[in-house]
Amino acid sequence: MTVQRPAPAKPKRPFFIRRGPMENIATGLIGLGFLMLFQPFLLIFYTWSLVTLLAGTIMFIIVSKFPE
Amino acid sequence: MTDTSSTSLGEAVARAAPAPIASRIRGLSDRSMAWLFITPAIALLLAVNIFPLIWAIYLSFTNFRANRPNAALENVGLSNYSRVLNDPNTWQAMQTTAHFVFWTILLQTLIGFSLAYLIDRKFRGHAFWTTIILVPMMLSPAVVGNFWRFLYQPQIGLFNHIVSFLTGIPPSSFEMLGSVRLSPWAIIIVDTWMWTPYVMLICLAGLRSIPDYIYEAAEVDRASLWRQFWSITLPMALPFIMLAILFRGIENFKMFDMVTLLTGGGPGSTTEVASITLKREAFESWRTGRASAFAIILFVAVFGLANIYVKALNKVKQR
Numbered sequence: 001m002t003v004q005r006p007a008p009a010k011p012k013r014p015f016f017i018r019r020g021p022m023e024n025i026a027t028g029l030i031g032l033g034f035l036m037l038f039q040p041f042l043l044i045f046y047t048w049s050l051v052t053l054l055a056g057t058i059m060f061i062i063v064s065k066f067p068e
Numbered sequence: 069m070t071d072t073s074s075t076s077l078g079e080a081v082a083r084a085a086p087a088p089i090a091s092r093i094r095g096l097s098d099r100s101m102a103w104l105f106i107t108p109a110i111a112l113l114l115a116v117n118i119f120p121l122i123w124a125i126y127l128s129f130t131n132f133r134a135n136r137p138n139a140a141l142e143n144v145g146l147s148n149y150s151r152v153l154n155d156p157n158t159w160q161a162m163q164t165t166a167h168f169v170f171w172t173i174l175l176q177t178l179i180g181f182s183l184a185y186l187i188d189r190k191f192r193g194h195a196f197w198t199t200i201i202l203v204p205m206m207l208s209p210a211v212v213g214n215f216w217r218f219l220y221q222p223q224i225g226l227f228n229h230i231v232s233f234l235t236g237i238p239p240s241s242f243e244m245l246g247s248v249r250l251s252p253w254a255i256i257i258v259d260t261w262m263w264t265p266y267v268m269l270i271c272l273a274g275l276r277s278i279p280d281y282i283y284e285a286a287e288v289d290r291a292s293l294w295r296q297f298w299s300i301t302l303p304m305a306l307p308f309i310m311l312a313i314l315f316r317g318i319e320n321f322k323m324f325d326m327v328t329l330l331t332g333g334g335p336g337s338t339t340e341v342a343s344i345t346l347k348r349e350a351f352e353s354w355r356t357g358r359a360s361a362f363a364i365i366l367f368v369a370v371f372g373l374a375n376i377y378v379k380a381l382n383k384v385k386q387r
Binding site for chain 2: 023027030031033034037038039040043046047048049050053054056057060061
């Protein structure tokens with residue numbers, strides 16, 4: 001009788017090069033930037049909306065090229 | 069197989085062409101033929117879309133004024149962006165745009181899907197009614213804008229008289245285009261009237277793509293019509309609805325013609341959407357650099373949102 005050993009688990013990629021979570025963060029940034037751009041409450045949010053949007057969009061473009 | 073077909077295609081083209089061209093085409097590979105066909109389209113795309121975009125990005129960092137094309141260009145860094153993003157008037161225009169986009173999309177989706185659901189029942193004369201419903205979408209925005217201005221006339225306009233008939237309010241007691249409170253809604257009504265058929269058409273395609281056997285299986289399982297709607301119709305038509313929202317969302321962010329024709333941004337700046345502010349900045353104040361910066365901000369916003377949206381759409385499709 002042979003004992004089957006479980007296949008060694010693949011080492012997990014570091015968090016910041018995993019597509020799923022990074023894509024979610026980028027999506028969150030884009031959504032936040034979008035809300036900041038169109039909200040009627042504080043001008044300071046409007047001022048910083050482009051930076052947030054741009055960061056999210058560039059991040060999304062980069063991380064969507066990562067393997068699954 | 070592919071090689072054979074490409075050879076025969078190459079030979080057919082070669083036979084029809086004069087001798088020197090023929091000898092050149094005969095030796096083309098599949099890949100070269102593909103490049104030959106798509107190169108004009110790519111060149112046109114680069115010239116018409118990509119070049120103006122890159123040029124606008126460049127201008128957004130300069131003090132360029134289109135009414136002084138020969139003046140020396142100065143690099144102003146991020147100053148144009150900073151001014152646009154600290155300007156309360158531009159901020160107000162963004163809020164007005166958000167208001168229009170939200171309500172037009174909500175109304176168009178609800179009414180468009182409901183109409184598609186009804187038309188999909190295939191009642192007697194449904195083809196005729198589909199054509200009638202599609203008419204507003206086929207009209208030019210200039211025509212629509214002009215005749216809605218007549219419809220909104222307080223004295224002779226049909227709209228005011230219908231509202232008066234339904235509610236009892238005197239027709240000349242309210243002015244759709246002249247009132248600060250009503251003018252945004254006047255534009256929302258016209259845009260919804262014009263573009264709901266478009267949403268309906270896409271939703272109808274989604275509803276027609278659902279196979280009948282799924283409903284038959286649901287009926288065998290004694291699922292109610294309500295249950296069939298929530299568990300079959302809506303989830304299967306959702307990618308189409310999302311696509312319609314994406315298309316209309318992008319279009320409505322750029323809404324210009326209808327607003328210009330109906331109110332011109334007024335009364336005051338109540339209906340001044342982002343594209344009107346952009347046009348005023350570029351062609352009335354002649355601050356082309358700042359207008360370019362504003363255009364790039366709008367582009368980044370729509371591009372970013374479209375990215376998330378496409379991701380959500382893919383998730384829905386995979387379900």
